[in-house]
Amino acid sequence: MFIDWAASLNLIDPEKNTGILKDFPLGVKKILVQQIVTYLLDNPNGNSYILSTRDHVLWVMEIIEQGFLLPIEDHVIISQCIDLYKKWLFDAKHRPLPIHEDQDEFFLKKILQHMTLVFQTRSYPQNGVALSLIDSLSREVANSSSNSSSNSNSNNNSNNLSTPTKERDSISSSASGGSFNNSISSAQINSSGPVSNGKEQQQQQQSLPASQSISSGLNNPNITNLINSSGPVSNGSTGSGGGSGSSLNISAASSTPIITTTNTAVPSSQGSTNTIFNILYPPQVIPLNTLVEYHTILCHKVLQLYLDIGRAQSKNFSCETFELWITLMLATTDSILCGNTSTDELLAKNLCPLLLKCLFEIWLHSKTRNANLWNSLSKYANGWFHHMPMVNHWNILCMAFTTPLVSNIYTNDNQSKDTATVRLEDIIFEFEKDYLYYCWHRILNLISNPNTIKNPNIFAAAIGGVFQLVSIFLSVTADGNSILHIFGSWLFETVKSIKPGFDEGISLATEILSHIFLSCSSKINFLPIYLSCFYTSIAEALWCDGKILVSTVIHTQNIFSSELPGSRILIPSYLRALNKILTVAPAGAQSEYLRKSGIKILGSILSLPNRFEKVTFFNFFPGRPIDPYPMLPNDVITKGNELFVPPSEINTFDDVKHHIAHLILSALNTEVSPNNLQILIWYILFYQLEFEHQNVSNLPDGKNSTTAFIQASINILLKKSASFSNQWPHEVICCSFQLLADLTQFYQQIPNFSEIATLVVRKLCKFITFKCKDQNMSQETEDVICLAVSVISDWVIVSPWVFEGNYLSDTSTLYMVFNALSVALGAKNPNEETSSNTSMSSSQQSGGSSSGSGSTNNVAPSPAKKPQDAKAIPTPAPPAKFGQNLPPKVKEIAQCSLKTILNRICYFPNPHHACPTNTSSKLIEFDILKQIKENASKYLSIDNYPSEQGLRFYSIDDQTIISIIDQPFSNNFNSGAANDAKVDPNSNNFVTIIIRDMSGKSIVNTQLAYLPFKPKELADDSKSSSVPSAADEAADEEIADSNNNGNTRANNIISARKNTIVTNEIAPFVSSFNENTEEFEDLSMYINKHLDENFTKLVNNQMTIEQDKLKSLEFSLNVKITINPPWVKSSYTGECKLQQARILLSHLGFLNYENKNKLIPLENSTQFFQSLHMLDQVAERAQAKIPILYVKKGDVSEDDYFNNLTVNTCSDYQDFINMLGWFVPVASHTGFLGDIDKKTFTHGHYTPYFSTHNKEMVFYVTTLMPNQENSTAQEHKKRLVNKSNACVVWYEGKIETYEKTLLDSIPNNIQIVITPLNNLLFRVKTLRKVTSSKVRTGPICEEVIVSKHVLASVVKLTIVNSNQSGLLGIDARLQHQFLQRKKLISDISESFKNDMAVNKFFSYHFEPLEQGQLYEKVELPGTAENKTGFRFVKSSSVQHRNRPCSVQVGSAPILSHLPPPPASPSVTGNSGWGEGKKVEPSALRTSSSKLDSFLNLGSGKEKESNKEKEKEGSGKEYSASNTGTLPRPSFLSRRPAMTLSNEEDSRK
Secondary structure, three states: OOHHHHHHOOOOOOOOOOOHHHHOOHHHHHHHHHHHHHHHHHOOOOOOOOOOOHHHHHHHHHHHHHHHOOOHHHHHHHHHHHHHHHHHHHOOOOOOHHHHOOOOOHHHHHHHHHHHHHHOOOOOOOOOEEEOHHHHHHHHHHHHHHHHHHHHOHHHHHHHOOOOOHHHHHHHHHHHOOOOOOOOOHHHOOOOOOOOOHHHHHHHHHHOOOOOOHHHHHOOHHHHHHHHHHOOOOOOHHHHOOOOOOEEEEEOOOOOOEEEEEOOOOOOOHHHHHHHHHHHOOOEEEOHHHHHHHHHHHHHHHHHHHHHHHHHHHHHOOHHHHHHHHHHHHHHHHHHHOOOOHHHHHHHHHHHHHHHHHHHHHHHHHOOOOHHHHHHHHHHHOOOOOOHHHHHHHHHHHHHHHHHHHHHHHOOOOOOOOEEEEEEOOEEEEEEHHHHHHHHHHHHHHHOOHHHOOOHHHHHHHHHHHHHHHHHHHHHOOOHHHHHHHHHHHHHHHHHOOOOOOHHHHHHHHHHHHHHHHHHOOOOOOOHHHHHHHHHHHHHHHOOOOHHHHHHHHHOOOOOOOOOOOHHHHHHHHHHHHHHHHOOOOOOOOHHHHHHHHHHHHHHHOOHHHHOOOOEOOOOOOOOOOOOOOOOOOOOOOOOOOOOOOOOOOOEHHHHHHHHHHHHHHHHHHOOOHHHHHHHHHHHHHHHHHHOOOOOOOOOOOOOOOHHHHHHHHHHHHHHHOOOOOOOOHHHHHHHHHHHHHHHHHHHHOOOHHHHHHHHHHHHHHHHHHHOOOOOOOHHHHHHHHHHHHHHHHHHHOOHHHHOOOOOOOOHHHHHHHHHHHHHOOOOOHHHHHHHHHHHHHHHHHHHHHHHOOOOOOOOOOOOOOOOOHHHOOOOOOOOOOOOOOOHHHHHHHHHHHHHHHHHOOOOOOOOOOOOOOOOOOOOHHHHHHHHHHHHHHHOOOOOOOHHHHEEEEEEOOOEEEEEEEEOOOOOOOHHHHOOOOOOOOOOOEEEEEEEEOOEEEEEEEEEOOOOOOOOOOOOHHHOOOOOOHHHHHHHHHHHOOOOOHHHHHHHHHHHOOOOOOOOOOOOOOOOOOOOOOOOHHHHHHHHHOOOHHHHHHHHHHHHHHHHHHHHOHHHOOOOOOOOOOOOOOOOOOOOOOOHHHHHHHHOOOOOHHHOOOEEEEOOOHHHHHHHHHHHHOOOOEEEEEEEEEEOOOOOOHHHHHOOOHHHOOHHHHHHHHHHOEEEEOOOOOOOOOOOOOOOOOOOOEEEEEEOOOEEEEEEEHHHOOOOOOOOOOHHHHHHHHOOOEEEEEEOOOHHHHHHHOOOOOOOOEEEEEEEOOOOEEEEEEEEOOOOOOOOOOOOOOEEEEEHHHHHHHHHHHHHHHHHHHHHHHOOOOOOHHHHHHHHHHHHHHHOEOOOOHHHHHHOOOOOOOHHHOOOOOOOOOOOOOOOOOOOOOOOOOOOOOOOOOOOOOOOOOOOOOOOOOOOOOOOOOOOOOOOOOOOOOOEEEEOOOHHHOOOOOOOOOOOOHHHHHHHHHOOOOOOOOOOOOOOOHHHHHOOOOOOOOHHHHHO
16 A cells, blocks of 8 residues: 555554455455445435434545555546545535544544555556557446536535635546546446437447447448347347347447446357457557556645645644645655656656645645654655756746845845745745744755756756745845855766766856855855855856856856955966967857957956066966967068967966967957947057056067067957958947057057058058949948048047158158059049059050061051941940049048148147147237227327228138238337338238138238249259258348348348258359459569669658648548438338238239139128137037046935045045046136036036047036035036036946946936046046947946056047047048138128129228228127128028037047157248248248237237247147136145146136
8 A cells, every 4th residue: 555655664653443344355345336326426405314424434535545455457446536536525414524623634534544544656667558448438337427416526625625726626627537548438338228319329330449330330231140140149038128148239220339237147149249349349559658647637736735734724734734635745746756677767857746736735734843853854855856847946946035134134025024924836825934044944944955866857857946046035135145055065066077968957057156256246245155165166066168167267257357365367368268268260140249248357357467467377277278379361460570379378467468369369359249249359558558668578589578569459440340351340430540549549558659650550551542442332231331531531630640650761651652642633633644654655665666566678567448337336435533422521521631631740739839629820910900099109109090991801622711911010010210211110910810711710920022033053962961050040041130121131131041952952142253363472472572662652651641631621521422312111100001911912922814713802890700700619629528536435315425525535546536637727618618607606617628630528427517516416516417418427436337326316317437446556447327329438338447547538439539429420421620611601602702803802902991891800699799690692591609629520539648749740840930031022022820929918018039938839838727716626736737828818
């Protein structure tokens, strides 16, 4: 018996007084059980009056007990036994009275014991059970009645069930009404007559085997003969009803046999009859799987009944009953799950889920604290974990108990309750808290040790359950040590003991350990033993391959940014793993994220070698060298700049540097993911900035560590992005071009910059020339060409490398630049034209030679015959115009780049005022006219001098607006000499030209210079000198002295340059004629030998007389006989003050009739003056406003971090602010300030500012802005911060915490968060709320760890590029900042053209202006001073904003520091007079300096001489202007403030 199994396990005591019928024959037991159970089930009046005594009930239960032990083929009878017990338990009407009055639950225990007999293993035949048709029919007859009774009582049973379930109903219905699939149903058998209709007949035939049917069997003649030879089956016994046997009557009269059974004695001929039926209907074989299926159904029925009992009636069970019940369930479960045969395994597989659910649910209902039972459960459950459902149920139980456990321990949610709620699937338990803890501990340790599980899948499921438990703990607590106390031993053993085939579970264990350590590292200090085990486990996992390596790299990507103590000891292991991942071509869907994780780890260790250069590593695995890196292509590594081969074993951090270089280059060569490529591309800049440092030691061969790296990196970028066939996608090419542009701003830190610049520029020029041939250019190609053009301009402008070296002998690079720009502008490629002409000429030459080479005589070749039909010769189509299909955007960007190169190469910062604040002059016409009035009042006592009459405005080709101002007084005007008739009154006059074009505003002073010029000497070049002599410089200084008149200057020039030979230069003419002298040597000797004293006396006497006569006549000097040259009177005495300007325009040819349409006068009106003022406000460089926020640890709201001040910040933050730019005074700064208040200084008196040749940015540092005392909201700070798309946040905490708590509170879409780490390292991450572009702006695309000296540079680059990227996502066709000015100039010219007749045009330069045309200072329309507005004629005019922020298409470089002003190769001295240039007589002498150096606006003192000013200007340093008592932050003393103010700034 099955109960004996529980007794053998010492779980229950066997009862010797039971099992009376166990030795009876099976047929007797079967009939007895069937009849009794059927009767009890069918009795409509219940069983209470039948089984009225205890003994009666016990006798029936003994019979039912034997029913549970019947073979499985009698599953219907067994199911009836289950149904009977179910009625007794849940239906009071059918429950016997002794059971109803059972106080000690005796009968309940019996029922529970009997039903466990269903689970007893049966000995199934190997080939199933053979069941004859007669047996089947007899069983179906018995089943028909039982089924009907079962169906009739089903409603009553369901009503009595307190907690019915769908699962229970399905099992019950399938078990109670089930029969063999191939047996005849009871409806087909009629004991009293034939089958009633054809439908039932059809069902009968279908129920029989397909190979035979009753009708077909009886129609067989052989079988009919056999039946007939056997005699009648029965005699008249059917009508008598007597006899004790059973006979089968078959009527063959009809087509369908009628089978009836009667209770008669079996005749002697029954054996032959059985033989006939065995032939007609061979025994039906029940498959073994079907028997197991029936057994499973019966067991499920019992288990579902157990669940119903537990949920409906267990609340009143005694402890003894519960212990018996869980003991029986424990024995049952162990018996089923520990089976050894295949049949047992199949049954265990079918029963395991529901069996375990029933066991643990009954166990929890019992709430037992019996230690012996819990120990037995732990003992036997350890042998069940080779079944997957056991692990699943263990996971479910642990999850159900862990959730309320951590809630009660670590939170205050349920502190007021005395109980805890456990939700287990579809049922809820209420436990006391102490029992909850006890039960959780017991259930958790049921598994003992997951590492003993031998099935990889089950092992992975068990580790997955541990992962869920750990996640629950980590969600409420950061006590990693406590978590490791519970699960650490399992997890460490799993990872350290690498078992083949268990990769899934090991990778999960690695993930769990990573979560524990990385999420808790910022809040607790782990025990050293746990850190040691963790590092050993991770190191072991990193040396694996496959899924273990993948999981380790992915889930430990933040290990170095978490600042775990000693985590950097794993760097060698990680380098080996990255070598396995990044240097091979990606494969698989998960490879992109895996490589991204590896790239992130690479960014975390990139700055470490620079910080810990000589620190040694501990080698976890001696003798395990790192695999060598794959060779890079030959076109990447240049000869002489080979990469240093990294060592196979990493001993110090200095060795890591070379591995990082190889990993970056190899990953760039193999990566295909656009996102990963963009991150890798910016690592080039990080590597360059980190290791191009003064404290970084050189390689063993003495070379710099970045020399070969930067060369190879640029080679890869050019190969992949600037090749004729794009190997990278569009967004990656844009990123690479952006990096190339940003690299130029660190050119001083790039080794061999001239060689690299030549390579980059030449490659991009070829790329542009090739791409411009595309007739159907896509939008992506258009953008790429524009970026390439911008990159070329950046590389050419940044330094004078293009003029260095062999520039004079090799100008191919410069020619390629202008060739590419010409092609981008739409011109024909000169190289192609030259090559085509060369090929044509060579073909003609070859044709002529071939015609003459056929013979050696001098006979001329005969002319070629003309075709008969000349018209038949097709005329070649004219070639397509080159560049006619180029998009306008490409041409515009090319024009802007060309303008930038022409104007700003070697000219930033401007050498005339040596500061990068302004690229153009800030003076306007009003300032110059005011100076003229002041000079006239000061020197000539003329008040209200009409200086406006000397001002004219012109437009040249609608692209340039010039203002010409006639200046009658220079800065060194001598009022005393003005009244002297001998002094030329026009000698100090000059013309000021204000030029406004797309690149900005320039001011040029011009003056007439009537000087003699020396013709070029025909001297040998070897004897010539191109270096000016000291006499030349002195002469130039004399020329610069405007106090001398024209004759004096000419004499001084001649005397200064006398006997001076200067060849190959433009110099004044000096006559080489000397007076002829003869040789008087013989005559002197003669006179000395023949002296005549008398003659000498006579001569002396004569001379005395003549001298006395002259004295008496006063030497005849009292009569004025001197002839003076004519002097021109002042040309400014008339009403027309346009004198020198008219001569200038005439000399330039603008006043010629042929060039009348080149120079167009503009209307002098208020609207025009306003438009000029608007034009001056349009930015010439891209502008950015960058907010800087400081957030302390613990700040949770805007009021918290907006109230922070610099005095309360850390020193690293203050250093970072100092490295952003130079501090400028808000009051006098003339550059870009954004929205900073310059009137009331609510945002402070100083702010950081930074600019380059094409960008300028101002930083809104909230800690530098004073707080408003009457408000804590600090709205003046919020308004500035909220206007920017991106911002920088310095956070004194963890970035993960910032993302959870503060990311949404700051309105900026792009936030660059800086968190300080130990050892002066900083973790920087770019957080984006909305990603609007595929291009990932850098350098900080995702997250990286950088050094302090790199931080400010990369943050500035990222924030500016992010601002441009955000705008680029809105409008992908934003214009270059020059184009805005160009468009506005064109609109102004078109709107204010003054079309004049020819005579009016010429007289316009001789007549004074009317009063309404005079220039006046105006304000912009819409301001308080001027409410009158104006509009342009053209609708394409730019909408004005106050210094709008324009965005350059492409990347804009940013300097990391302010470089010294480069020396322009075209300037040979400090003089502004353009020495060395040939000027014809009566031509104009121009100066390229700004008017700032000539005028002294608002100053009452005269300037020093030009000579002294030039000496001072050559070494002048600009310091902070005197701003009175403006407060200066105390921490600014850490770095001297660089204030970009000059005399003009202080005046304004």
